[in-house]
Amino acid sequence: MDNTFGKNIIPDNDELRIEALKRYKILDTPPENAFDNVAKLATQIFDVPVSLISLVDAEQVYFKANIGMGNVKSTSRGVSLCSLSILDKNVTVFENAPTEPCLLTNPNVAGSFGLRFYAGAPLTTADGFRIGTLCIIDKTPRTFDEKSRVILESLAKIVMDEIELRLSSIEEAEKQHMISESAEAVNEELKATNDELFYSQRMVEELNEELSTTNEEILAANEELIALNHSLKVSQRSLYLSNAKLAESEEIKNLAIEQAELGIWYIDADTREFIPSPRLKEFFGYEPSETMAYDAALNHIREDYRSIVGAKVEEAIASGEAYDLEYPIISKKKTIDYDGLGQLEN
CATH class of the missing domain: 3.30.450.40 (GAF domain)
Structure with a gap:
Protein backbone atom coordinates (compact mmCIF):
# COMPACT_ATOMS: atom_id res chain seq x y z
CA MET A 1 0.00 0.00 0.00
CA SER A 168 -29.01 -8.04 13.40
CA SER A 169 -31.16 -8.71 10.33
CA ILE A 170 -28.42 -10.87 8.78
CA GLU A 171 -27.93 -12.84 11.99
CA GLU A 172 -31.68 -13.31 12.40
CA ALA A 173 -31.98 -14.46 8.79
CA GLU A 174 -29.10 -16.89 9.31
CA LYS A 175 -30.73 -18.11 12.51
CA GLN A 176 -34.06 -18.61 10.75
CA HIS A 177 -32.26 -20.37 7.91
CA MET A 178 -30.57 -22.72 10.36
CA ILE A 179 -33.89 -23.35 12.09
CA SER A 180 -35.50 -23.98 8.72
CA GLU A 181 -32.73 -26.39 7.72
CA SER A 182 -33.00 -28.14 11.09
CA ALA A 183 -36.77 -28.37 10.70
CA GLU A 184 -36.35 -29.76 7.20
CA ALA A 185 -33.84 -32.29 8.48
CA VAL A 186 -36.20 -33.30 11.28
CA ASN A 187 -39.07 -33.54 8.81
CA GLU A 188 -36.96 -35.75 6.56
CA GLU A 189 -36.09 -37.97 9.51
CA LEU A 190 -39.74 -38.13 10.55
CA LYS A 191 -40.76 -38.95 7.01
CA ALA A 192 -38.14 -41.69 6.83
CA THR A 193 -39.31 -43.03 10.22
CA ASN A 194 -42.95 -42.93 9.10
CA ASP A 195 -42.02 -44.77 5.92
CA GLU A 196 -40.22 -47.41 7.96
CA LEU A 197 -43.16 -47.71 10.34
CA PHE A 198 -45.58 -48.00 7.44
CA TYR A 199 -43.40 -50.68 5.85
CA SER A 200 -43.13 -52.51 9.18
CA GLN A 201 -46.88 -52.29 9.65
CA ARG A 202 -47.45 -53.74 6.22
CA MET A 203 -45.00 -56.54 6.98
CA VAL A 204 -46.78 -57.27 10.27
CA GLU A 205 -50.17 -57.28 8.53
CA GLU A 206 -48.90 -59.64 5.86
CA LEU A 207 -47.33 -61.87 8.52
CA ASN A 208 -50.60 -61.89 10.49
CA GLU A 209 -52.47 -62.87 7.35
CA GLU A 210 -49.99 -65.69 6.74
CA LEU A 211 -50.27 -66.82 10.38
CA SER A 212 -54.06 -66.69 10.20
CA THR A 213 -54.02 -68.81 7.05
CA THR A 214 -51.53 -71.20 8.64
CA ASN A 215 -53.69 -71.49 11.78
CA GLU A 216 -56.73 -72.25 9.68
CA GLU A 217 -54.78 -74.92 7.82
CA ILE A 218 -53.52 -76.37 11.11
CA LEU A 219 -57.07 -76.47 12.53
CA ALA A 220 -58.33 -78.15 9.38
CA ALA A 221 -55.45 -80.63 9.53
CA ASN A 222 -56.20 -81.34 13.20
CA GLU A 223 -59.83 -82.02 12.38
CA GLU A 224 -58.75 -84.37 9.62
CA LEU A 225 -56.34 -86.11 12.03
CA ILE A 226 -59.08 -86.51 14.63
CA ALA A 227 -61.39 -88.00 12.04
CA LEU A 228 -58.60 -90.22 10.74
CA ASN A 229 -57.70 -91.39 14.23
CA HIS A 230 -61.32 -92.27 14.88
CA SER A 231 -61.48 -94.14 11.57
CA LEU A 232 -58.25 -95.95 12.41
CA LYS A 233 -59.63 -96.84 15.82
CA VAL A 234 -62.80 -98.28 14.31
CA SER A 235 -60.78 -100.05 11.60
CA GLN A 236 -58.43 -101.50 14.19
CA ARG A 237 -61.28 -102.88 16.22
CA SER A 238 -63.02 -104.20 13.11
CA LEU A 239 -59.77 -105.80 12.07
CA TYR A 240 -59.50 -107.52 15.43
CA LEU A 241 -63.05 -108.80 15.15
CA SER A 242 -62.32 -110.03 11.65
CA ASN A 243 -59.21 -111.79 12.89
CA ALA A 244 -61.25 -113.36 15.70
CA LYS A 245 -63.83 -114.58 13.19
CA LEU A 246 -61.13 -116.17 11.07
CA ALA A 247 -59.64 -118.00 14.08
CA GLU A 248 -60.73 -121.68 13.99
CA SER A 249 -59.38 -122.72 17.33
CA GLU A 250 -59.35 -121.39 20.86
CA GLU A 251 -55.56 -121.28 20.73
CA ILE A 252 -55.58 -118.98 17.69
CA LYS A 253 -58.28 -116.80 19.24
CA ASN A 254 -56.38 -116.54 22.50
CA LEU A 255 -53.18 -115.75 20.65
CA ALA A 256 -54.89 -112.96 18.65
CA ILE A 257 -56.39 -111.50 21.79
CA GLU A 258 -53.07 -111.60 23.66
CA GLN A 259 -51.26 -109.93 20.81
CA ALA A 260 -53.77 -107.10 20.62
CA GLU A 261 -52.93 -104.03 22.64
CA LEU A 262 -56.59 -102.95 22.72
CA GLY A 263 -58.86 -103.46 25.68
CA ILE A 264 -61.27 -105.81 23.85
CA TRP A 265 -63.09 -109.05 24.43
CA TYR A 266 -64.60 -111.91 22.47
CA ILE A 267 -67.86 -113.64 23.47
CA ASP A 268 -69.32 -116.70 21.82
CA ALA A 269 -72.97 -116.01 20.91
CA ASP A 270 -74.02 -119.60 21.68
CA THR A 271 -71.92 -120.62 24.68
CA ARG A 272 -71.40 -117.09 26.01
CA GLU A 273 -67.76 -117.95 26.55
CA PHE A 274 -65.97 -114.70 27.42
CA ILE A 275 -62.36 -114.16 26.30
CA PRO A 276 -60.86 -110.73 27.33
CA SER A 277 -57.59 -109.34 25.96
CA PRO A 278 -54.72 -108.69 28.38
CA ARG A 279 -55.26 -104.98 27.84
CA LEU A 280 -58.93 -105.27 28.91
CA LYS A 281 -57.91 -107.18 32.02
CA GLU A 282 -55.49 -104.36 32.77
CA PHE A 283 -58.35 -101.83 32.40
CA PHE A 284 -60.42 -103.78 34.91
CA GLY A 285 -57.50 -104.19 37.32
CA TYR A 286 -56.92 -107.93 36.72
CA GLU A 287 -53.58 -109.59 36.46
CA PRO A 288 -52.92 -111.35 33.10
CA SER A 289 -53.09 -114.73 34.78
CA GLU A 290 -56.45 -114.11 36.52
CA THR A 291 -59.70 -115.47 35.10
CA MET A 292 -62.28 -112.87 34.14
CA ALA A 293 -65.87 -113.99 33.38
CA TYR A 294 -68.48 -112.10 31.38
CA ASP A 295 -70.65 -111.47 34.46
CA ALA A 296 -67.61 -110.21 36.32
CA ALA A 297 -66.87 -107.83 33.43
CA LEU A 298 -70.44 -106.51 33.53
CA ASN A 299 -70.15 -105.96 37.27
CA HIS A 300 -67.19 -103.64 36.61
CA ILE A 301 -69.36 -101.36 34.46
CA ARG A 302 -70.76 -98.47 36.48
CA GLU A 303 -74.22 -99.42 37.72
CA ASP A 304 -76.16 -96.74 35.79
CA TYR A 305 -74.62 -98.04 32.51
CA ARG A 306 -74.60 -101.78 33.32
CA SER A 307 -78.07 -102.61 32.03
CA ILE A 308 -77.56 -100.43 28.95
CA VAL A 309 -74.35 -102.24 28.00
CA GLY A 310 -75.92 -105.65 28.65
CA ALA A 311 -78.88 -104.73 26.50
CA LYS A 312 -76.63 -103.54 23.68
CA VAL A 313 -74.67 -106.81 23.73
CA GLU A 314 -77.84 -108.91 23.64
CA GLU A 315 -79.26 -106.71 20.86
CA ALA A 316 -76.09 -107.15 18.79
CA ILE A 317 -76.22 -110.94 19.27
CA ALA A 318 -79.89 -111.00 18.31
CA SER A 319 -79.81 -108.61 15.35
CA GLY A 320 -76.33 -109.20 14.05
CA GLU A 321 -75.76 -105.41 13.98
CA ALA A 322 -72.71 -103.77 15.44
CA TYR A 323 -72.88 -101.38 18.34
CA ASP A 324 -70.60 -98.56 19.48
CA LEU A 325 -71.06 -97.27 23.02
CA GLU A 326 -68.87 -95.28 25.42
CA TYR A 327 -69.36 -96.08 29.09
CA PRO A 328 -67.47 -95.85 32.40
CA ILE A 329 -65.88 -98.92 33.96
CA ILE A 330 -64.73 -99.31 37.54
CA SER A 331 -61.46 -101.16 37.84
CA LYS A 332 -59.94 -102.33 41.04
CA LYS A 333 -57.87 -99.12 41.10
CA LYS A 334 -59.87 -96.30 39.42
CA THR A 335 -62.80 -95.31 37.18
CA ILE A 336 -62.11 -94.89 33.44
CA ASP A 337 -64.21 -94.23 30.34
CA TYR A 338 -64.26 -97.13 27.91
CA ASP A 339 -65.40 -96.98 24.29
CA GLY A 340 -67.09 -100.35 23.58
CA LEU A 341 -67.52 -101.63 20.00
CA GLY A 342 -69.24 -104.98 19.33
CA GLN A 343 -70.43 -107.08 16.40
CA LEU A 344 -71.93 -110.61 16.05
CA GLU A 345 -69.56 -113.32 14.85
CA ASN A 346 -71.15 -115.88 12.50
Whole structure:
Protein backbone atom coordinates (compact mmCIF):
# COMPACT_ATOMS: atom_id res chain seq x y z
CA MET A 1 0.00 0.00 0.00
CA ASP A 2 1.42 3.43 -1.02
CA ASN A 3 0.96 6.04 1.69
CA THR A 4 0.51 9.52 0.15
CA PHE A 5 0.10 11.34 3.45
CA GLY A 6 3.69 11.40 4.65
CA LYS A 7 2.71 10.10 8.11
CA ASN A 8 1.53 6.89 9.78
CA ILE A 9 -2.11 6.13 9.01
CA ILE A 10 -2.29 2.72 10.76
CA PRO A 11 -3.64 2.86 14.34
CA ASP A 12 -2.14 0.59 17.01
CA ASN A 13 -5.32 -1.49 17.28
CA ASP A 14 -5.76 -1.90 13.53
CA GLU A 15 -5.94 -5.70 13.58
CA LEU A 16 -8.72 -5.65 16.17
CA ARG A 17 -10.42 -2.79 14.31
CA ILE A 18 -10.43 -4.79 11.07
CA GLU A 19 -11.85 -7.83 12.91
CA ALA A 20 -14.63 -5.59 14.24
CA LEU A 21 -15.28 -4.29 10.70
CA LYS A 22 -15.51 -7.78 9.23
CA ARG A 23 -17.98 -9.01 11.81
CA TYR A 24 -20.57 -6.68 10.22
CA LYS A 25 -20.36 -8.60 6.93
CA ILE A 26 -20.68 -5.38 4.95
CA LEU A 27 -17.40 -5.04 3.05
CA ASP A 28 -17.65 -4.89 -0.74
CA THR A 29 -21.45 -5.34 -0.75
CA PRO A 30 -23.92 -3.70 -3.18
CA PRO A 31 -25.48 -0.26 -2.46
CA GLU A 32 -28.47 -0.17 -0.11
CA ASN A 33 -31.12 2.53 0.10
CA ALA A 34 -30.78 3.02 3.84
CA PHE A 35 -27.17 4.19 3.42
CA ASP A 36 -27.66 6.04 0.12
CA ASN A 37 -30.45 8.08 1.70
CA VAL A 38 -28.25 9.26 4.57
CA ALA A 39 -25.42 10.21 2.19
CA LYS A 40 -27.87 12.09 -0.03
CA LEU A 41 -29.30 13.89 3.02
CA ALA A 42 -25.79 15.00 3.98
CA THR A 43 -25.23 16.60 0.56
CA GLN A 44 -28.51 18.49 0.95
CA ILE A 45 -27.88 19.64 4.52
CA PHE A 46 -24.37 20.86 3.82
CA ASP A 47 -24.89 21.86 0.20
CA VAL A 48 -21.94 19.86 -1.11
CA PRO A 49 -21.61 17.80 -4.33
CA VAL A 50 -20.12 14.70 -2.76
CA SER A 51 -20.94 12.54 0.27
CA LEU A 52 -19.47 9.08 0.97
CA ILE A 53 -19.99 6.34 3.53
CA SER A 54 -16.61 4.64 3.66
CA LEU A 55 -15.40 1.42 5.29
CA VAL A 56 -11.65 1.28 5.88
CA ASP A 57 -10.16 -2.21 5.42
CA ALA A 58 -6.50 -3.26 5.69
CA GLU A 59 -5.55 -2.18 2.14
CA GLN A 60 -8.70 -0.76 0.59
CA VAL A 61 -11.42 1.75 1.45
CA TYR A 62 -14.87 0.55 0.29
CA PHE A 63 -17.75 2.96 -0.36
CA LYS A 64 -21.06 1.64 0.98
CA ALA A 65 -22.73 4.81 -0.28
CA ASN A 66 -21.44 7.13 -3.01
CA ILE A 67 -23.21 10.37 -3.91
CA GLY A 68 -21.35 12.49 -6.45
CA MET A 69 -18.29 10.33 -7.21
CA GLY A 70 -19.66 8.36 -10.15
CA ASN A 71 -19.40 4.56 -10.03
CA VAL A 72 -16.32 4.38 -7.83
CA LYS A 73 -16.71 1.50 -5.35
CA SER A 74 -13.35 1.59 -3.60
CA THR A 75 -9.95 3.22 -3.48
CA SER A 76 -6.54 2.61 -1.91
CA ARG A 77 -6.27 3.20 1.82
CA GLY A 78 -3.08 5.17 1.19
CA VAL A 79 -5.02 7.68 -0.97
CA SER A 80 -8.42 8.06 0.77
CA LEU A 81 -8.72 10.91 3.27
CA CYS A 82 -11.03 8.65 5.27
CA SER A 83 -7.88 6.77 6.38
CA LEU A 84 -6.94 9.96 8.27
CA SER A 85 -10.45 10.46 9.63
CA ILE A 86 -10.54 7.11 11.53
CA LEU A 87 -7.42 8.15 13.46
CA ASP A 88 -9.46 10.69 15.47
CA LYS A 89 -12.62 10.12 17.50
CA ASN A 90 -13.79 13.63 16.56
CA VAL A 91 -14.78 15.03 13.18
CA THR A 92 -11.75 15.51 10.87
CA VAL A 93 -11.95 18.73 8.82
CA PHE A 94 -9.77 20.14 6.02
CA GLU A 95 -11.32 23.50 5.10
CA ASN A 96 -8.67 24.24 2.43
CA ALA A 97 -6.94 20.98 1.55
CA PRO A 98 -4.03 22.31 -0.56
CA THR A 99 -2.71 24.16 2.49
CA GLU A 100 -2.45 20.99 4.56
CA PRO A 101 1.13 19.56 4.58
CA CYS A 102 -0.11 15.93 4.69
CA LEU A 103 -2.24 16.43 1.57
CA LEU A 104 0.25 18.17 -0.70
CA THR A 105 0.97 15.00 -2.72
CA ASN A 106 -2.44 13.38 -2.40
CA PRO A 107 -3.80 12.71 -5.92
CA ASN A 108 -7.35 13.69 -4.90
CA VAL A 109 -6.05 17.11 -3.89
CA ALA A 110 -3.14 17.66 -6.27
CA GLY A 111 -4.74 15.85 -9.20
CA SER A 112 -7.52 16.68 -11.62
CA PHE A 113 -10.32 15.95 -9.20
CA GLY A 114 -9.38 19.09 -7.29
CA LEU A 115 -10.55 18.26 -3.77
CA ARG A 116 -10.52 21.45 -1.63
CA PHE A 117 -12.81 20.71 1.31
CA TYR A 118 -13.23 17.52 3.38
CA ALA A 119 -15.09 16.77 6.61
CA GLY A 120 -15.40 13.21 7.96
CA ALA A 121 -17.12 11.87 11.08
CA PRO A 122 -15.98 8.39 12.19
CA LEU A 123 -18.36 5.40 12.32
CA THR A 124 -17.68 4.13 15.83
CA THR A 125 -18.84 0.70 17.06
CA ALA A 126 -20.31 0.10 20.50
CA ASP A 127 -16.97 -1.33 21.62
CA GLY A 128 -15.04 1.74 20.42
CA PHE A 129 -13.60 0.71 17.03
CA ARG A 130 -13.68 3.29 14.23
CA ILE A 131 -14.45 1.21 11.13
CA GLY A 132 -15.15 3.99 8.59
CA THR A 133 -16.59 7.46 8.05
CA LEU A 134 -19.46 9.54 6.81
CA CYS A 135 -17.75 12.30 4.88
CA ILE A 136 -18.66 15.29 2.74
CA ILE A 137 -16.42 16.74 -0.04
CA ASP A 138 -16.39 19.97 -2.00
CA LYS A 139 -14.19 21.37 -4.74
CA THR A 140 -14.12 24.83 -3.16
CA PRO A 141 -12.72 25.81 0.24
CA ARG A 142 -15.27 26.45 2.98
CA THR A 143 -15.58 26.89 6.72
CA PHE A 144 -17.12 24.24 8.94
CA ASP A 145 -18.40 25.44 12.31
CA GLU A 146 -19.10 23.48 15.49
CA LYS A 147 -22.81 23.19 14.76
CA SER A 148 -22.05 21.59 11.42
CA ARG A 149 -19.67 19.16 13.12
CA VAL A 150 -22.40 18.12 15.55
CA ILE A 151 -24.85 17.51 12.69
CA LEU A 152 -22.32 15.43 10.76
CA GLU A 153 -21.59 13.37 13.90
CA SER A 154 -25.32 12.76 14.34
CA LEU A 155 -25.64 11.57 10.77
CA ALA A 156 -22.63 9.25 11.32
CA LYS A 157 -24.40 7.75 14.36
CA ILE A 158 -27.47 7.11 12.22
CA VAL A 159 -25.24 5.28 9.72
CA MET A 160 -23.71 3.21 12.52
CA ASP A 161 -27.20 2.34 13.82
CA GLU A 162 -28.14 1.17 10.31
CA ILE A 163 -25.00 -0.99 10.20
CA GLU A 164 -25.91 -2.59 13.54
CA LEU A 165 -29.51 -3.10 12.42
CA ARG A 166 -28.30 -4.64 9.19
CA LEU A 167 -26.09 -7.10 11.11
CA SER A 168 -29.01 -8.04 13.40
CA SER A 169 -31.16 -8.71 10.33
CA ILE A 170 -28.42 -10.87 8.78
CA GLU A 171 -27.93 -12.84 11.99
CA GLU A 172 -31.68 -13.31 12.40
CA ALA A 173 -31.98 -14.46 8.79
CA GLU A 174 -29.10 -16.89 9.31
CA LYS A 175 -30.73 -18.11 12.51
CA GLN A 176 -34.06 -18.61 10.75
CA HIS A 177 -32.26 -20.37 7.91
CA MET A 178 -30.57 -22.72 10.36
CA ILE A 179 -33.89 -23.35 12.09
CA SER A 180 -35.50 -23.98 8.72
CA GLU A 181 -32.73 -26.39 7.72
CA SER A 182 -33.00 -28.14 11.09
CA ALA A 183 -36.77 -28.37 10.70
CA GLU A 184 -36.35 -29.76 7.20
CA ALA A 185 -33.84 -32.29 8.48
CA VAL A 186 -36.20 -33.30 11.28
CA ASN A 187 -39.07 -33.54 8.81
CA GLU A 188 -36.96 -35.75 6.56
CA GLU A 189 -36.09 -37.97 9.51
CA LEU A 190 -39.74 -38.13 10.55
CA LYS A 191 -40.76 -38.95 7.01
CA ALA A 192 -38.14 -41.69 6.83
CA THR A 193 -39.31 -43.03 10.22
CA ASN A 194 -42.95 -42.93 9.10
CA ASP A 195 -42.02 -44.77 5.92
CA GLU A 196 -40.22 -47.41 7.96
CA LEU A 197 -43.16 -47.71 10.34
CA PHE A 198 -45.58 -48.00 7.44
CA TYR A 199 -43.40 -50.68 5.85
CA SER A 200 -43.13 -52.51 9.18
CA GLN A 201 -46.88 -52.29 9.65
CA ARG A 202 -47.45 -53.74 6.22
CA MET A 203 -45.00 -56.54 6.98
CA VAL A 204 -46.78 -57.27 10.27
CA GLU A 205 -50.17 -57.28 8.53
CA GLU A 206 -48.90 -59.64 5.86
CA LEU A 207 -47.33 -61.87 8.52
CA ASN A 208 -50.60 -61.89 10.49
CA GLU A 209 -52.47 -62.87 7.35
CA GLU A 210 -49.99 -65.69 6.74
CA LEU A 211 -50.27 -66.82 10.38
CA SER A 212 -54.06 -66.69 10.20
CA THR A 213 -54.02 -68.81 7.05
CA THR A 214 -51.53 -71.20 8.64
CA ASN A 215 -53.69 -71.49 11.78
CA GLU A 216 -56.73 -72.25 9.68
CA GLU A 217 -54.78 -74.92 7.82
CA ILE A 218 -53.52 -76.37 11.11
CA LEU A 219 -57.07 -76.47 12.53
CA ALA A 220 -58.33 -78.15 9.38
CA ALA A 221 -55.45 -80.63 9.53
CA ASN A 222 -56.20 -81.34 13.20
CA GLU A 223 -59.83 -82.02 12.38
CA GLU A 224 -58.75 -84.37 9.62
CA LEU A 225 -56.34 -86.11 12.03
CA ILE A 226 -59.08 -86.51 14.63
CA ALA A 227 -61.39 -88.00 12.04
CA LEU A 228 -58.60 -90.22 10.74
CA ASN A 229 -57.70 -91.39 14.23
CA HIS A 230 -61.32 -92.27 14.88
CA SER A 231 -61.48 -94.14 11.57
CA LEU A 232 -58.25 -95.95 12.41
CA LYS A 233 -59.63 -96.84 15.82
CA VAL A 234 -62.80 -98.28 14.31
CA SER A 235 -60.78 -100.05 11.60
CA GLN A 236 -58.43 -101.50 14.19
CA ARG A 237 -61.28 -102.88 16.22
CA SER A 238 -63.02 -104.20 13.11
CA LEU A 239 -59.77 -105.80 12.07
CA TYR A 240 -59.50 -107.52 15.43
CA LEU A 241 -63.05 -108.80 15.15
CA SER A 242 -62.32 -110.03 11.65
CA ASN A 243 -59.21 -111.79 12.89
CA ALA A 244 -61.25 -113.36 15.70
CA LYS A 245 -63.83 -114.58 13.19
CA LEU A 246 -61.13 -116.17 11.07
CA ALA A 247 -59.64 -118.00 14.08
CA GLU A 248 -60.73 -121.68 13.99
CA SER A 249 -59.38 -122.72 17.33
CA GLU A 250 -59.35 -121.39 20.86
CA GLU A 251 -55.56 -121.28 20.73
CA ILE A 252 -55.58 -118.98 17.69
CA LYS A 253 -58.28 -116.80 19.24
CA ASN A 254 -56.38 -116.54 22.50
CA LEU A 255 -53.18 -115.75 20.65
CA ALA A 256 -54.89 -112.96 18.65
CA ILE A 257 -56.39 -111.50 21.79
CA GLU A 258 -53.07 -111.60 23.66
CA GLN A 259 -51.26 -109.93 20.81
CA ALA A 260 -53.77 -107.10 20.62
CA GLU A 261 -52.93 -104.03 22.64
CA LEU A 262 -56.59 -102.95 22.72
CA GLY A 263 -58.86 -103.46 25.68
CA ILE A 264 -61.27 -105.81 23.85
CA TRP A 265 -63.09 -109.05 24.43
CA TYR A 266 -64.60 -111.91 22.47
CA ILE A 267 -67.86 -113.64 23.47
CA ASP A 268 -69.32 -116.70 21.82
CA ALA A 269 -72.97 -116.01 20.91
CA ASP A 270 -74.02 -119.60 21.68
CA THR A 271 -71.92 -120.62 24.68
CA ARG A 272 -71.40 -117.09 26.01
CA GLU A 273 -67.76 -117.95 26.55
CA PHE A 274 -65.97 -114.70 27.42
CA ILE A 275 -62.36 -114.16 26.30
CA PRO A 276 -60.86 -110.73 27.33
CA SER A 277 -57.59 -109.34 25.96
CA PRO A 278 -54.72 -108.69 28.38
CA ARG A 279 -55.26 -104.98 27.84
CA LEU A 280 -58.93 -105.27 28.91
CA LYS A 281 -57.91 -107.18 32.02
CA GLU A 282 -55.49 -104.36 32.77
CA PHE A 283 -58.35 -101.83 32.40
CA PHE A 284 -60.42 -103.78 34.91
CA GLY A 285 -57.50 -104.19 37.32
CA TYR A 286 -56.92 -107.93 36.72
CA GLU A 287 -53.58 -109.59 36.46
CA PRO A 288 -52.92 -111.35 33.10
CA SER A 289 -53.09 -114.73 34.78
CA GLU A 290 -56.45 -114.11 36.52
CA THR A 291 -59.70 -115.47 35.10
CA MET A 292 -62.28 -112.87 34.14
CA ALA A 293 -65.87 -113.99 33.38
CA TYR A 294 -68.48 -112.10 31.38
CA ASP A 295 -70.65 -111.47 34.46
CA ALA A 296 -67.61 -110.21 36.32
CA ALA A 297 -66.87 -107.83 33.43
CA LEU A 298 -70.44 -106.51 33.53
CA ASN A 299 -70.15 -105.96 37.27
CA HIS A 300 -67.19 -103.64 36.61
CA ILE A 301 -69.36 -101.36 34.46
CA ARG A 302 -70.76 -98.47 36.48
CA GLU A 303 -74.22 -99.42 37.72
CA ASP A 304 -76.16 -96.74 35.79
CA TYR A 305 -74.62 -98.04 32.51
CA ARG A 306 -74.60 -101.78 33.32
CA SER A 307 -78.07 -102.61 32.03
CA ILE A 308 -77.56 -100.43 28.95
CA VAL A 309 -74.35 -102.24 28.00
CA GLY A 310 -75.92 -105.65 28.65
CA ALA A 311 -78.88 -104.73 26.50
CA LYS A 312 -76.63 -103.54 23.68
CA VAL A 313 -74.67 -106.81 23.73
CA GLU A 314 -77.84 -108.91 23.64
CA GLU A 315 -79.26 -106.71 20.86
CA ALA A 316 -76.09 -107.15 18.79
CA ILE A 317 -76.22 -110.94 19.27
CA ALA A 318 -79.89 -111.00 18.31
CA SER A 319 -79.81 -108.61 15.35
CA GLY A 320 -76.33 -109.20 14.05
CA GLU A 321 -75.76 -105.41 13.98
CA ALA A 322 -72.71 -103.77 15.44
CA TYR A 323 -72.88 -101.38 18.34
CA ASP A 324 -70.60 -98.56 19.48
CA LEU A 325 -71.06 -97.27 23.02
CA GLU A 326 -68.87 -95.28 25.42
CA TYR A 327 -69.36 -96.08 29.09
CA PRO A 328 -67.47 -95.85 32.40
CA ILE A 329 -65.88 -98.92 33.96
CA ILE A 330 -64.73 -99.31 37.54
CA SER A 331 -61.46 -101.16 37.84
CA LYS A 332 -59.94 -102.33 41.04
CA LYS A 333 -57.87 -99.12 41.10
CA LYS A 334 -59.87 -96.30 39.42
CA THR A 335 -62.80 -95.31 37.18
CA ILE A 336 -62.11 -94.89 33.44
CA ASP A 337 -64.21 -94.23 30.34
CA TYR A 338 -64.26 -97.13 27.91
CA ASP A 339 -65.40 -96.98 24.29
CA GLY A 340 -67.09 -100.35 23.58
CA LEU A 341 -67.52 -101.63 20.00
CA GLY A 342 -69.24 -104.98 19.33
CA GLN A 343 -70.43 -107.08 16.40
CA LEU A 344 -71.93 -110.61 16.05
CA GLU A 345 -69.56 -113.32 14.85
CA ASN A 346 -71.15 -115.88 12.50
